[in-house]
Amino acid sequence: MTVTLEHIRLAADRLQDVAIETPLLRNHYLDRRIGAEVYIKPECLQHIGAFKFRGAYNRLSQLNAEQRQAGVVAYSSGNHAQGVALAAQLLDLPATIVMPHDAPRMKRENTERLGATVRLYHRDSESREAIAADIAAASGATIVPAFDDADIIAGQGTCGLEIVEQLAARGREPQLLLSPCGGGGLLAGCSTAVRALSPAAQIYGVEPAHYDDHAQSRRAGERRSLKHFPATRCDALMAPEPGLLTWDINRRTVTDFLVVSEAEVSYAVCFAFRYLKLVVEPGGAVALAALLAGKLDVQGRTVALILSGGNVDRDSFHDCLREHPDL
């Protein structure tokens, strides 16, 4: 089982007029700062403020009548939660989301406002997988994985397909792609699309410090799991290990993985506020952080950059801005 460009094209058909075709943005300040032609794909402007709606809708829209009646269950710290909740609402089927107690308030509230039932759990003492399995066993609900699923990956890949098509409409081709990387679903989908259509592109996944399971796995030549889970602003990128399917894709499609510090992340959030006028959550800003921190030499290149989400609480957002008063 893998994911191909054809799967992604089928997903794009399902998402047509349902998901937002997010624009490809340019910014004078960013280009001048970086010395490259940077094309920003702002998935914070997607429904529910993150790319996760793409995969969730692609998955849920393929459930049969019986499955739809039994509904879905998912676990997520917030963006997958909202993606599943909105897809379920649009398709008129019940959704239960298992969320950690410490999920950002905005993510929890939005999930509830979209009509999903939220079941909270404690990260330290409970297993979200076990809770979801119990709910599925009792109700017959379908479990919707956050990333390790071909339909989820294909849905997220529509973001990458759009990038290539939108660049082509401007007579451009991506020479570099930078994407945030948590469980690796967005990266697996987008790298599949970009690798198929622009074989020479360099593709980078970006992780926050201490959550560099992909970078570690790449160095080891096999999947590696994290042992420690320190606090991070990047709640969206706290996956403990690469997915089985996502890793099988990313190990082939991705050029390398980059790691950014918490301060580099808050700088990127602040830069997006000041110059891009976009609200980007820390986990959604890691690829921009890598670019601004000079992790790659991109001088004169055509760079595509994914800002994957914008669901950040107001006080956390202001904390990021205050950290960089001179920006």
Added chain:
Amino acid sequence: MTVTLEHIRLAADRLQDVAIETPLLRNHYLDRRIGAEVYIKPECLQHIGAFKFRGAYNRLSQLNAEQRQAGVVAYSSGNHAQGVALAAQLLDLPATIVMPHDAPRMKRENTERLGATVRLYHRDSESREAIAADIAAASGATIVPAFDDADIIAGQGTCGLEIVEQLAARGREPQLLLSPCGGGGLLAGCSTAVRALSPAAQIYGVEPAHYDDHAQSRRAGERRSLKHFPATRCDALMAPEPGLLTWDINRRTVTDFLVVSEAEVSYAVCFAFRYLKLVVEPGGAVALAALLAGKLDVQGRTVALILSGGNVDRDSFHDCLREHPDL
């Protein structure tokens, strides 16, 4: 002298591949809240974070060689300042901007970073018009008005032209247009384009409380000037009276003017943060504020909404967010 669709089309040619063709965005939460199909034109994503670059570049790019050498001078609290500064930088001509001491820090810094010379003045004791006239007399520089100029208006009108064309590409036509209104340049340009191409559209200009000179002028049937200038968040919309040329246009093209309170404005800034993931400055959010406050019945209609700018200091932004903890 007036401005026609033809002037706007010529401006669009000059701005091609120079200005950003800002996208037309949809948002699930906004549509559901308003009960309409709302198309958001986020000019905060334009170069310099506001529509003002359009008019400035359209004006400056038509200067002859002698005029270019002598440069330009403008007065502005900030967005026109940055628009002129960037246009001058791109066209390689010197620019001096006369700005009030109390302009938002971000607007002043960005203007300087774009290479313009900034001359500060005190609103209470100095005349910015006199200062600009002195600079022009001494240097031969061309004065670039902020709104009361046919080329400036035509440039801003490209925003309205894009709205109509982007809607047409989706098989839609604007039934309503809501635009912020300060001196009336954006509104005059956009209403000219929309009125010409969609004659049946209802067009509304939106002003902040105490700066309702257009609403007063409409009621009086002639241009009225403000007598009092209380503090407002909407620094971009503090024009004391409608322009001569802009009023001559707007009195014919605009259906009516709406007025929103400071609290309605901060609510809109907060809504844009939470649901649209856009950074919108208070003055740029007044049209959204009118919509969210229910000033118009737009049920079931196709509504185009301009968010005109996003240059807001971080603390002012956070103050807006904190005012509405339950949003």
